[in-house]
Amino acid sequence: MDGLEARELAYFVAVAEELNFSRAAQRLGIAQPPLSRAVKQLERRLGVVLLERTSRKVALTAAGQVLLDEGRRALEGLSAAARRAQRAGSPAPRLTLVMKAVGDGGMLPDILAAYAGEPDATAVEVLFCGFGEQADLLRSGSADVGLLHGRPDLTGLDSEDLLVERQVAVMPVRHRLAGRAAVTLADLDGEVMPRWAGLPRGGADGPEVRDAGQLMQLIAMGRTVAVLPESARAYAGGDVVCVPVLDAPPTTMLLAWPEKSRSPALAAFVRAATGAAALRTPDVRPLGPGH
Known part of the structure; x- marks a missing residue:
């Protein structure tokens, strides 16, 4: 046949x-x-x-x-x-990195600086996407490498864990829990949680969110409360607060790329990212009651 x-x-x-x-x-x-x-x-x-x-x-x-x-x-x-x-045959080769807005755990400047020192480095184009879209964009060939959070479906992709973070509850400054030094997941029972666009609802009944800017605005307006990686502190404005969640499991940021890729530029980016992560990995031991 x-x-x-x-x-x-x-x-x-x-x-x-x-x-x-x-x-x-x-x-x-x-x-x-x-x-x-x-x-x-x-x-x-x-x-x-x-x-x-x-x-x-x-x-x-x-x-x-x-x-x-x-x-x-x-x-x-x-x-x-x-x-x-x-893309490989373009007169001006580039590496396309896909990530959600403010989804780099604060590491992207360090990664790009390390990558610039690699002999096989090329120009990097950053493609921003909504929650949960990175893996599909990698599989479709629209991007070469991506920063993802949690444990998404990685079928057809290779990956490397970069950063493990504790989680914080992000809430408006006037929230009933905003003055606490820390909270537990039980304290958040009954709170309106956001629904991530393109991802399973998971019991959340709050507004649908597509990017971090929209999420922070909804939190500031008192429409929702979110549990996010601790690096979200860097993007929280003065109208929201971040309170550590004592019993929330750590969350992982990982680097993913199409499996069996043989691109020297991509291999150099993976080396740079893992090297930068080794210098940045924070302490993720459970928070004590005094923190």
Whole structure:
């Protein structure tokens, strides 16, 4: 059997997602008859039925569902490969770093300074994104390396832990707990917590937040309270306070990049970031009652 072609795979994925040949043809910008012929030809080549067709509906078979899942990944991989090749072949090579705003734990200046001393260093473009979008941008080829928090889905990525931080509750200055030296998670029961755009709700019922600037404004307005890494102190204005949370688990900032990457510039950035982190790793022992 000959290898699948990107065009016929894209045709099938469009039909499988729409479950309607007419809508899929419109989405692809082609006529319906050649689309139907292309899908039938694909089924003959594979020797399996991918779609159950009746006069009233189109449904995926088990084989069709597998090809849809794998086909999406394959097409995303092709697009990512094209983007990375275009950047690598640019007359002015650069490394694209993706992170959420103020999501560097205060480390980015140190990392960039260390990177500038690497022999394989190149220009660094910083791409800001919303919460939880970094991994997808890395997998799609839109970025070369990213700063992420917590334990996101790292499928298709390599990673290195950089910084482990204690957590603080960020609240308006007039909040009932604002004068405390420290709080516990139980003290925060009943507080309105933000919902991070693109991430599971996790029981939070507060406003949806897309970036750190928006979050700090909502906190200052008294609309929400958030538990954030201790480095958030650097970005807190005078209208909010940061109170240590004694029993909140430490949170990790990590560096991630596409697995099996062989870019010398990327390898140099990873070295610089881990070296800077080794000099900055803070004490993350549990806070005592007097802190």
